[in-house]
Amino acid sequence: MDSRNLVVPLQQTREEAKQKAFVPAEGRNRRVLQDIGNLVNDRVSLQGKKPITEVVDPAAAGNVRAPAAATKVPAAAIKKVNEKHRTEDVIVISSEETEKRKPVSRRVSRKEVKTLTSILTARSKAACGKPEDTLEDIDAADVNNELAVVDYVDDMYEFYKLTEVDSRVHAYLQFQPDINAKMRSILVDWLIEVHRKFELMPETLYLTINIVDRFLAVKVVPRRELQLVGISSMLVACKYEEIWAPEVNDFVCISDNAYVRKQVLAMEKAILGKLEWYLTVPTPYVFLVRYIKASIPSDKVTENLAFFLSELGLMQYQIVVKYGPSKIAASAVYAARCTLDRSPFWTETLKHHTGYTEDMLRDCAKLLVQFHSAAAGSKLKAVYKKFLSEDRGAVALLTPARSLSPESP
Structure with missing residues (x-):
């Protein structure tokens, strides 16, 4: 038999086998469009079987019988058919697989740790639209100082501003028949002289004056016991602030034995009872420390002058009852900068940390400058002499701020 007669039927048989093998396969994979859940169930039931994307060898298909004379199809031909008739991969996503898919967490490279002050400063600048160079990070140098608590210092002073209202002194002399503003100043x-004599901490002086005013606001005191209230208040403040507090007999001696030990202890008990042991209060000293630090450049002259002006203010009843501790401290710093002719008088950094604008402080600062002008000629010279010393920079001798004089607008 001629060999050419065998070639043609064999080629026709191969083409028929290809068509019969692939056309029914498309029909087997088709489904009626029903509920989506049916498709999911169908796909789940097919797990463990051959995927539909696998190409079936035409000669091995159950419904196709290869002719007896046909030989094995070469692998190259099968690969060519696979590439031509490759079906798209079907991806079935079930509800369980969706729940398991979670975003992959990526490790972020460790950056430089920022302080809370720098973060709040950046937020403030973004909110106010201020240029980045207007605010200074006053805590940058104290990042490694654990005692500076730079991560919490802003929150602490925010709390002080909120609680200063509770411990603020309001007008009380109208309820005191035997005491007036002049007696309080005396x-x-x-007390400033006694404080300096005992070489006590500055916090003790400010707390003492706060205790005196708060006690006089809730208790009527005769004139003869006013000094007793003063030394008993300082005794309480010393026990709260000092490491080595003076003894009761020391205060008896410093008062020239005007009172006995029993009277001092009885008054101490009365003060603590009336104040309900509420001694953790934000005094002007607490705010002065922070605001002086925000006054850039912060030097000893500015510090001493601010304390000088604030203590002059504490001697005056009208200052204590009219302005809160934070405002007295901010006004003292503002008046000190004006006295030293620091330009500008009030910076964005000070405004950010104090919460006060220049206009809000001008009235109180003018009163402090007025007291500064009259300090040299006053009969009450304890503050003036204290800041005449060299260890205080003799700031009492500085010329009062002209921009805040009574004649200035």
Whole structure:
């Protein structure tokens, strides 16, 4: 038999086998469009079987019988058919697989740790639209100082601003028949001398004056016991602030034995009872420390002058009852900068940390400058002499701020 007669039927048989093998396969994979859940169930039931994307060898298909004379199809031909008739991969996503898919967390490279002050400063600048160079990070140098608590210092002072209202002194002399503003000034002037004599911490002086005013606001005191209230208040403040507090007999001696030990202890008990042991209060000293630090450049002259002006203010009843501790401290710093002719008088950094604008402080600062002008000629010279010393920079001798004089607008 001629060999050419065998070639043609064999080629026709191969083409028929290809068509019969692939056309029914498309029909087997088709489904009626029903509920989506049916498709999911169908796909799940097919797990463990051959995927539909696998190409079936035409000669091995159950419904196709290869002719007896046909030979095995070469692998190259099958590969060519696979590439021509490759079906798209079907991806079935079930509800369980969707729940398991979670975003992959990527490790972020460790960046430089920022302080809370720098973060709040950046937020403030973004909110106010201020240029980045207008605010200074006053805590940058104290990042490694654990005692500076730079991560919490802003939150602490925000809390101080909120709680200063609770411990603020309001007008009380109208309820005191035997005491007036002048007597109070004399008492405070004497307490400043006692404080300096005992070489106590500055916090003790400010807390003492706060205790005196708060006690006089809730208790009527005779004139003869006013000094007793003063030394008993300082005794309480010393026990709260000092490491080595003076003894009761020391205060008896410093008052020239005007009172006995029993009277001092009885008054101490009365003060603590009336104040309900509420001694953790934000005094002007607490705010002064922070605001002086925000006054850039912060030097000893600015610090001493701000303390000088604030203590002059504490001697005056009208200052204590009219302005809160934070405002007295901010006004003292503002008046000190004006006295030293620091330009500008009030910076964005000070405004950010104090919460006060220049206009809000001008009235109180003018009163402090007025007291500065009259300090040299006043009969009550305890504060003036204290800041005449060299260790205080003799800031009491500085010329009062002309921009805040009574004649200035």
